[in-house]
Amino acid sequence: MSSLPKSRPMLLASLDRRSWTFLATLLAAGIIVPVANLAVEPGHAAHLPSYAVALMGKYLTYALLALSVDLIWGYCGILSLGHGAFFALGGYAMGMHLMREIGPRGVYADPVLPDFMVFLNWKELPWFWWGFDMFWFACLMVLLVPGLLAFVFGWFAFRSRVTGVYLSIITQAMTYALMLAFFRNDMGFGGNNGLTDFKDVLGFDLQSDTTRAGLFVFSALALAAGYVVCRVITTSRAGKVLIAVRDAESRTRFLGYRVEHYKLFVFVVSAMMAGLAGALYVPQVGIINPGEFSPANSIEIVIWVAVGGRGTLIGAAVGALTINGLKTVFTSVAPNEWLFALGGIFILVTLFMPRGILGEWDVLKARHAAEKRERIATGLRRMRAAAAEGAHLTSAVEAAE
């Protein structure tokens, strides 16, 4: 241990047994899914169809998004009802790169302008589209744009101590305003239709199975990396302060901590993670439109976290996968009843499972462990009593003899 660099122990110390299980599961999924899709013959029982790979890749990006919400809600008490906005901004940044990469293969075959701009009769690329033909620049923007918005928004909000439901409401207003703005054609982001018709990314055809499997692997890696980052943050000293802020903000402030700095830091990190999730989501789904900004989407993310277990990180991912799995099943079996089910989940989870799946699991396990301990303790007591009795008897017998 002592021979390792200084940062390693912190990183390793932040990962408990459950973390290793989670990461191992992700790794396994990252290997098995592509193999089952690419190497196993179609028709074989173990073959995974391509649409399933894309679907699961999408879920993984949702899981990353849920993770980012859990980081601020579960550990800092910031309930953002606008996290979909950061997700969508990351998605748009990636979408813009993919649009530029279409190049002259678009319907209007303009080498520079995306189709919708030609359609709108625009003559040149707006300034905010510059540089998006370079992949590294787009990747930078995927993190930078949501991060910057979160920084500005958070700086204003946390500095003036907007908290609780007020913060939730204005984050909702933020994503609503962005949705209205992106619906406008003049904004230069494709208006109503958004960005779509992508051809390839870095030269790899987006329709091909290998690219999809690759994107799946990248999503799994991103989720793993996001998890490790969250874990490092929450187990560090700063993480303890964050939890203090969640539980008693004023008290933490009176103890001398600059509460708003901690909040701002974690809010920006979370927004960047959401942006990354959006960037991985877009090439797998093939479209990004202003609907992603809708307030309903953002609230749904929160319920993923609530279902999985707020403040457990892994729970957020579990919740996202569970709800979306349910959604996929439901919408194919009984599309009209899905909203009933989702609404019911919202109510039941908040009323009866406030700790979420993972939280309840922990409680059960703790109770089980306590019972076990109790049983062992009573057993021991009895044995001791019996032993004492025995000793007593022995001594009585000895005395009688």
Add this chain to the structure above:
Amino acid sequence: MPLLHLFVFLAGLLLSGAAAAQTLEELVQKLPDGGFEDRARVIEQIAATGDERAAGILDRLAARELEVLKADGRVVRVVKEGKTETAVDPFSGEKIAELGRRDTQSIKLNNNLRRAIEKALGALRLGAAEPAKRLEAAEAIFRARDASQLEALDAALATETVPNVAAAMRRARAAVTLGSNRPEAEQIEAIETLASEGGRDALGILAAAMNAESPAVADAARSAVADFERRQQLWQVAENVWYGLSLGSVLMLAAIGLAITFGVMGVINMAHGELVMLGAYTTFVVQEIIRTHAVWLFDWSLAIALPLAFLVSAAVGVMIERGVCRYLYGRPLETLLATWGVSLILQQAVRSIFGPNNREVGNPGWMSGAFELGAITITYNRLWIMVFALIVFAVLLLVLKRTPVGLQMRAVTQNRPMASAMGIRTGWIDATTFGLGAGIAGIAGVALSQIGNVSPNLGQTYIVDSFMVVVFGGVGNLWGALAGAFTLGVANKFLEPFAGAVLAKVLVLVFIILFIQKRPRGMFALRGRSVEQ
């Protein structure tokens, strides 16, 4: 004496003979004769007869329906029906004969004659018996700006008694004067008339007069146009204020119930919009029943729907409070999520029952139509909704300030533990408050059904705006909701002309987000212990 008698008799005979020569029938008969100038004179004479039928005849002449029968030289009106042409009497419409192609000859017109007809017609119409026709004639002259009508206008003006017709004639006269080569003083006077009474149509005429040869006239026109535009801007402002107030009253209706529940219980009811929607659908159901069973009640449909909508939404509201919110006290964020779940269920329920499409809710007679106030049009439904919003506001204010329940609600708002210690059943007050807020949402739905679409998404369209009103105005304060709603409404409508509807809304949202930074508790912040939970 007999000689005198004879003379008088003869003179009378002569005069009557002369007069007889001037009857409309005979003049019409003279229409085809002579050169164009002679015929122009005949047209003038026709106009001068003052005969009621003269205008009709001239109209037909202008439309080239009058033709001459070759057989006897009689002037007839030719009516075409399909391929057959029939000659009818120009006055009585009595059928004379069916015509072959070459049986008649048309009466030729040239531009001079046409002008003469127009002029004669103008004079005739200006003298028509019905004021509406005279008004129409004056407006026609105003549009045509025909200098030849000046004398006719003067004559008509002298005898005109109906004020708005006289005004139209003055306008027409001024327009005509401006176009003619009348003296400067008269032209300037005409400009003044047009500027003060002209309306939007006069602007073009005045703008044209800005290029007049005489500098005095051009100056007068220029200042008149500037004045006019200034006035127009003022009206524009007034119109924006009106639309803003109208939007504000809608926002207030949607938000006021939210303000109460949020204020008293500190929870955001995300299902509030759906309670509004339930109110709108109640209206729809009431109207459907009235349409099938008692059509005569239709004008009363809203009055019937109001209490029903209140009850329906209030019942659902109490159910939400007792079933969900009660268990989540002290956890506002969880309440928010749970009520969002309720809203999803309500939405889907309505979609399943009534279908996903817009439903038609009619306006009763007294809600439809509009009237003009100056240059702005005010529709009755918006006016009544504003009145209604203010009434609701006043009633709520009375309930909160003058009733025991209101007193208890305020007590719970300001300090829940203390109110509880004083013997107020806070749980019961919570349920009542929630029911009241929900009921208000229901009657807001009745009002909104009159101006917008009734669809399962109705609630969603208002929910973010209602939150903004509450957050902007300040929580638990009715005056805050009032001020917030009207400020946002007016601000929105003032931004719209510059930025467009969508961008205006975005700007308002951005403004609120910034405003919250400055005053995190809204305009009318509550003071007291509840501020820091």
